[in-house]
Amino acid sequence: MFRFASLACALFATGLFTNNLSAAPVVLSDIKGYGFDSARQLQPFSVLVFDDTTGKVLARGDSAVAAQYPQAKKLAGNGKTVLPGLIDGHGHVLGLGQYLAVAELRGSETEQDAVTRVAQFAAANPDAPWIIGRGWNQVLWPTKQFPTTALLDEAVNNKPVYLTRVDAHAGWANSKALALAGINKDTIDPPGGEIIRDSKGNPTGVLIDNAMALVEQHIPEPDDNDTLRALNVAFSHLLALGITSVHDAGVDTATVKLYQKLAAEQKLPLRIYPMLSARDPQLPQWLQAGIIDDKTDFLDIRSVKIYGDGALGSRGAALIEPYSDQPSQKGLLVTQPDQLTQIMQMTIDAGFQTNVHAIGDLANRLVLDRFEQLVPQDKRQPSRHRVEHAQIVSPKDIPRFAKLHVLPAMQAVHATSDKNMAGDRLGVARLRGAYAWRSFIDQGSIIVGGSDFPVELAEPFHGIHASVTRQSQDNQPVGGWLPEQKLSLTEALRSFTVDAAYGAFQENSMGTLAPGSWADFILIDRDIYNIPAEQLWQVEVEQTYVNGKQVFTK
Structure with missing residues (x-):
């Protein structure tokens, strides 16, 4: 399931770690911290010192480090685990935002299940000129076969429907969308793409890779x-x-x-x-x-x-x-x-x-x-x-x-x-x-x-x-x-x-929380080094900081 949250205003964030307008070092103590050194080796620490004005880490270590900043603002971590802010090295930000606003087909168990979700989405969005969805995966269905226009046409036939596969390398269209794109038996596969066809050569509704553009070019562009x-x-x-x-x-x-x-x-x-x-x-x-x-x-x-x-x-x-x-x-x-x-x-x-x-x-x-x-x-x-x-x-x-x-x-x-x-x-x-x-x-x-x-x-x-x-x-x-x-x-x-x-x-x-790096870090609900590996996927983020400012609190 997707988890939603509102951005916390950095200056007025509420919760355990409240920022304010004063500029001074901040000492976050009583934590189980994990970072890295210049050799990419793991470095545990129990105190993190950062400047919430420059957004930089000043020091990390134990209570002796905290003692070097007697005038600093104090934040009690209450035993929480702290990690460097996580970096996703390959994502699609706009695609994610758009995905959260279309028909959700991820996890559909059959073609009919996916079509039912599309029909429900269409009913809930009667003014939408196109019905867009994403996330279907025929490999997870009992037949393991690509879907066709047939069930889609029964569910929605008054407007075009276009649904991208979970990997975004295939699209599934209803007959209205195919007609709008001019795709028929005589349409030639574009280089680097394929129009899936039935035994008579008719398009089935599934388009692979570069063939997807034949339909996608007709979808209204967002402003x-x-x-x-x-x-x-x-x-x-x-x-x-x-x-x-x-x-x-x-x-x-x-x-x-x-x-x-x-x-x-x-x-x-x-x-x-x-x-x-x-x-x-x-x-x-x-x-x-x-x-x-x-x-x-x-x-x-x-x-x-x-x-x-x-x-x-x-x-x-x-x-x-x-x-x-x-x-x-x-x-x-x-x-x-x-x-x-x-x-x-x-x-x-x-x-x-x-x-x-x-x-x-x-x-x-x-x-x-x-x-x-x-x-x-x-x-x-x-x-x-x-x-x-x-x-x-x-x-x-x-x-x-x-x-x-x-x-x-x-x-x-x-x-x-x-x-x-x-x-x-x-x-x-x-x-x-x-x-x-x-x-x-x-x-x-x-x-x-x-x-x-x-x-x-x-x-x-x-x-x-x-x-x-x-x-x-x-x-x-x-x-x-x-x-x-x-x-x-x-x-x-x-x-x-x-x-x-x-x-x-x-x-x-x-990515390290070493002194001089940006104070981007998270507080999570458990110590990842002291739980069974099978529980790692269950870890919950409770606080997120960027540049020493709190931008999310659970």
Whole structure:
């Protein structure tokens, strides 16, 4: 379930830790604190000292540290556990805000269940020109088959309906939407996309990857006010989950400009690291303007998101060999190889971090080949280029990440979500390089942790739990799925704090709670180092602080 919360005004926040207008050090004591040092090693502490005016950590340690600040404001932690503010290294902020305002299909147990939810949403929103929804996953239905227009048409036939799959790599439309888009038996599949058809060649209502645009281009565009409302809903939601910084994966110019406006007005309540979308027509202008290094780290603009292939669940992930459960398919390259080279070259030459979506083993290999060809050896480590997802990688390609200093930006919850279908899609042999967190860590790669919200829930402790247990929340399978790839709790926590910060060139200013870093931290309801691992997903955030100011209280 999504948890909602209102942003607390920093100067008038109520609750255990109330801020006020006076400028002085603040000593937070009687806590079980966990942070990291410059070597990324775990550092426990019982006292945290910060300045709520500059927003910086001044010191951490024990009672001796507190004694050095006799004039400081005192806050009693009452034994609560304190962690660095969590960083989601791959999410979609606007998508999350919009998702919270559409038909919720996540968890639907059958096609009919999903359609019933759509019908209820349509009845509750009679003035909506389109019925939009997201979250269906046919793999969880008894038939495991893609849905069709038939049931949707029975439920809603007077207006277009468009529902994106949980991974956002497939869309399901009713006949009204297909007709509006001009999709019929004679429509040709676009490059990098597929119109699913029945035995007679007629569209069934499901569109894969680039074919989704045939319908999506007809959905009315939100205006700036709509976008701003959606962003604020997402901000509140993320802060309530303890997320104080997000790497926003694939942002268009209009949204970046809204971010810039909010930042200029000091109205960004959490830190945003936007990846400029490679699909944005204005990308060349952004690259020509150069990196924007925000000294407050609320809005650093220095990266680009490029799209390689599709997703595994919709068989759009590009594979070297055919899908085990559909030998006629190898997936889709949503950016063709020559164009991929061109965009990567342009981004690398401009000095921007290049972050490429690659899920299948073919897509990962093509991206690694290009990093090897295009990035001079002396620029590889300082550039910190990334592969977003790195989900299914040929075992012989995994060492290339370390050799080329390419960061795997991975989402642990994808493994526990996909475990019921990944074996069917890939077969046993290819699972050796799938969701291979331990293999990456053991070779020295730094994993940028994240959730890929709203594809998955924006719950960071779900990701930490999945990293450590390789299990679903009902403790299945026993011992964990592909358990040899488990991480330790500290490794998992690092992936959502200092290692995610490293993926944005920010490890010296956030993710550690070391002196000199931003005072972004959370208070949680239990000590994660003293509970059974299977309870990690149940951790609740009680307080969230950004820049030493309380921005959420439960």
